[in-house]
Amino acid sequence: MKFxxxxxxxxxxxxxxxxxxxxxxxxxxxxxxxxxxxxxxxLGGFGRSFQDLAQRQIDSAYCDxxxxxxxxxxxxxxxxxxGMRTYFSGYSPIKGSKVGLPAAMWSTGSGKFGAKFKxxxxxxxIFENRSAQPVYVVIKESAVGPQVQLKxxxxxxxxxxxxxxxxxxxxxxxxxxxxxxxxxxxxQNNYMGAVALSTENQLKSxxxxxxxxxxxxxxxxxGYKNILALVAQSSDKQAKPSELVKAANRNxxxxxxxxxxxxxxxxxxxxxxxxxDVLQEFHAVPVNNFxxxxxxxxxxxxRENVEKEYDIKSEACYRCxxxxxxxxxxxxxxxxxGEFLAKFDYEPLNLxxxxxxxxxxxxxxxxxxxxxxYGMDAISLGVTISYALAYNERHPEKPxxxxxxxxxxxxxxxxxxxxxxxxxxxxxxxxxRLSEKLGExxxxxxxxxxxxxxxxxxSNPGYAWAIAGxxxxxxxxxxxxxxxxxxxxxxxxxxxEDKLHIVGFDMxxxxxxxxxxxxxxxxxxxxxLKSEFDFDVxxxxxxxxVRRAFLRGLALELxxxxxxxxxxxxxxxYEDPNPNIKLPNITSPEFLEQLEKRVWGIFEPELEGLLx
Amino acid sequence: MKxxxxxxxxxxVDRFREEVREYRAGTSVREVIDGLxxxxxxxxxxxxxxxxxxxxxxxxxxxxLTILPVLDGG
Numbered sequence: 001m002k003f004x005x006x007x008x009x010x011x012x013x014x015x016x017x018x019x020x021x022x023x024x025x026x027x028x029x030x031x032x033x034x035x036x037x038x039x040x041x042x043l044g045g046f047g048r049s050f051q052d053l054a055q056r057q058i059d060s061a062y063c064d065x066x067x068x069x070x071x072x073x074x075x076x077x078x079x080x081x082x083g084m085r086t087y088f089s090g091y092s093p094i095k096g097s098k099v100g101l102p103a104a105m106w107s108t109g110s111g112k113f114g115a116k117f118k119x120x121x122x123x124x125x126i127f128e129n130r131s132a133q134p135v136y137v138v139i140k141e142s143a144v145g146p147q148v149q150l151k152x153x154x155x156x157x158x159x160x161x162x163x164x165x166x167x168x169x170x171x172x173x174x175x176x177x178x179x180x181x182x183x184x185x186x187x188q189n190n191y192m193g194a195v196a197l198s199t200e201n202q203l204k205s206x207x208x209x210x211x212x213x214x215x216x217x218x219x220x221x222x223g224y225k226n227i228l229a230l231v232a233q234s235s236d237k238q239a240k241p242s243e244l245v246k247a248a249n250r251n252x253x254x255x256x257x258x259x260x261x262x263x264x265x266x267x268x269x270x271x272x273x274x275x276x277d278v279l280q281e282f283h284a285v286p287v288n289n290f291x292x293x294x295x296x297x298x299x300x301x302x303r304e305n306v307e308k309e310y311d312i313k314s315e316a317c318y319r320c321x322x323x324x325x326x327x328x329x330x331x332x333x334x335x336x337x338g339e340f341l342a343k344f345d346y347e348p349l350n351l352x353x354x355x356x357x358x359x360x361x362x363x364x365x366x367x368x369x370x371x372x373x374y375g376m377d378a379i380s381l382g383v384t385i386s387y388a389l390a391y392n393e394r395h396p397e398k399p400x401x402x403x404x405x406x407x408x409x410x411x412x413x414x415x416x417x418x419x420x421x422x423x424x425x426x427x428x429x430x431x432x433r434l435s436e437k438l439g440e441x442x443x444x445x446x447x448x449x450x451x452x453x454x455x456x457x458x459s460n461p462g463y464a465w466a467i468a469g470x471x472x473x474x475x476x477x478x479x480x481x482x483x484x485x486x487x488x489x490x491x492x493x494x495x496x497e498d499k500l501h502i503v504g505f506d507m508x509x510x511x512x513x514x515x516x517x518x519x520x521x522x523x524x525x526x527x528x529l530k531s532e533f534d535f536d537v538x539x540x541x542x543x544x545x546v547r548r549a550f551l552r553g554l555a556l557e558l559x560x561x562x563x564x565x566x567x568x569x570x571x572x573x574y575e576d577p578n579p580n581i582k583l584p585n586i587t588s589p590e591f592l593e594q595l596e597k598r599v600w601g602i603f604e605p606e607l608e609g610l611l612x
Numbered sequence: 613m614k615x616x617x618x619x620x621x622x623x624x625v626d627r628f629r630e631e632v633r634e635y636r637a638g639t640s641v642r643e644v645i646d647g648l649x650x651x652x653x654x655x656x657x658x659x660x661x662x663x664x665x666x667x668x669x670x671x672x673x674x675x676x677l678t679i680l681p682v683l684d685g686g
Contacts, residue, residue: 260653264622478683482657483664
């Protein structure tokens with residue numbers, strides 16, 4: 001990026017980002033230094049990409065006019081801790097309105113690819129049309145600026161996410177990688193393809209420890225465009241942090257929002273896995289397609305029980321001190337570490353474990369690993385499978401697919417493999433389409449076509465206004481459980497103000513664990529921007545930009561044909577309330593009706609003109 | 613007075629899961645937390661008899677107190 005101002009909030013056009021547009025059909029590419037339209041453009045990520053997507057009327061995700069936008073955030077590749085994010089944006093194959101129009105979507109992940117991409121000198125790469133042949137794309141730095149090349153990817157076809165990365169590493173030992181798996185390659189029948197991002201740990205250990213930009217099927221869009229992988233080749237350029245950034249980084253570790261997800265050995269809670277214990281206290285850990293039974297069954301996957309039989313190692317992203325990864329490996333007879341199995345985060349562990357009736361850690365790990373290797377979003381995959389299992393439980397005389405039931409490990413494996421190979425569109429196209437085909441939609445746990453995260457919707461009616469899936473684009477998942485808020489005023493305030501700011505991290509290049517509760521409108525971020533770019537930006541400027549970006553996402557949803565009735569949690573939640581969940585009921589039809597009325601009353605007037 | 617104290621998640625490490633403990637009348641949730649030397653770093657919230665409670669709340673004889681680490685992200 002180029003900066004000709006210290007005040008990007010009032011003078012954004014004096015900030016330029018380096019963009020490359022590639023026509024995959026012709027191979028033509030153009031580079032330009034694009035002046036920013038507003039602070040959202042300066043920050044980057046979806047704040048910028050959604051403005052570009054809004055300029056296109058797209059009726060189908062798989063059409064040449066739907067771009068795949070790969071970009072970074074302002075602090076990606078900086079000295080600010082967690083500045084590793086890459087963003088993939090486009091109209092989604094899986095998330096769409098009932099009238100059949102695709103929703104704009106972004107997905108993001110860490111790993112080192114984002115920093116390497118940024119260090120090539122490029123800020124954004126837009127793929128237009130589609131390639132006739134499978135290709136991979138090399139982005140590299142040179143004396144005259146970033147260069148981009150398309151190369152034949154025939155040798156990568158059919159390989160898992162990890163194997164693609166391992167294969168490319170042989171040819172580009174100093175690079176990092178973003179790759180799709182077989183699921184993305186089979187985009188016609190799999191709409192939940194993820195993009196795997198390589199990590200330093202993975203490249204050194206050769207173990208499949210990728211990070212994933214999973215949500216919304218951006219890997220399937222990449223597959224449609226016939227791009228199997230991206231290679232970012234640049235020298236490492238991470239400078240020594242300034243005193244200001246050092247203080248912010250220290251605060252992330254010691255005083256910020258991340259302290260609680262650090263390893264238990266450091267006094268933290270042990271990563272996101274710790275949510276199991278907290279939610280179980282309310283019998284709110286999803287079980288068998290989001291129907292907790294009021295018993296102790298989720299405890300089988302508590303860390304304290306898993307660590308008896310498996311080796312658990314706390315590890316971190318590149319130069320991140322948070323160390324939130326819990327990498328689970330087999331434990332050898334002598335107690336030493338055996339084969340690496342999977343990384344246990346709360347979402348994949350629950351949605352491919354307890355919520356599909358799998359309570360054995362080794363089996364859950366295998367399912368997570370399978371989904372990762374085939375390159376599928378663990379949330380959409382797990383929830384679509386749990387829907388199919390719930391259907392079979394209700395129709396034992398006429399089960400669908402392979403007749404799998406909850407807890408049937410072998411048959412669930414089969415479903416994942418078949419979906420990953422593109423042989424099972426019933427699973428691959430997600431729970432909305434499957435449930436509509438079967439005519440039983442009330443227990444399909446998606447909102448607006450995107451499967452929900454592993455927080456019971458009974459505890460989070462805010463799902464309805466999340467603009468890019470579940471909990472990571474609307475931070476209300478703990479408002480009832482953690483904060484004990486069950487009154488309408490608190491929920492209106494949470495959805496329309498406090499909790500939407502979680503999306504700011506998906507603009508600026510930082511992981512949400514930088515300060516998940518407060519968002520990016522903080523002195524820590526202001527200090528980082530001052531130190532890295534000599535920017536004078538206020539916390540109010542940042543909050544205003546995040547709010548505009550969020551509302552633009554909401555406006556885009558409405559433009560893509562969503563009716564207000566689609567902004568609601570799955571019907572089973574209010575039609576058949578689960579008595580086992582020990583929380584106040586905030587999803588009654590009456591509560592939801594009042595909530596919807598008041599939330600739209602605040603949002604709607606602000607949406608006007610946002611897409612002009 | 614007797615308080616049934618239940619610890620959740622990492623708070624159990626090197627402590628206990630659930631225990632009836634003796635406290636003087638007028639003890640607050642905060643005092644129980646301090647007495648058990650629970651880490652502020654991961655301190656989330658407390659329930660008294662299953663209901664969210666302030667840390668300053670005063671406990672009554674026979675109460676069940678649950679202390680939970682914070683819930684963050686997924």
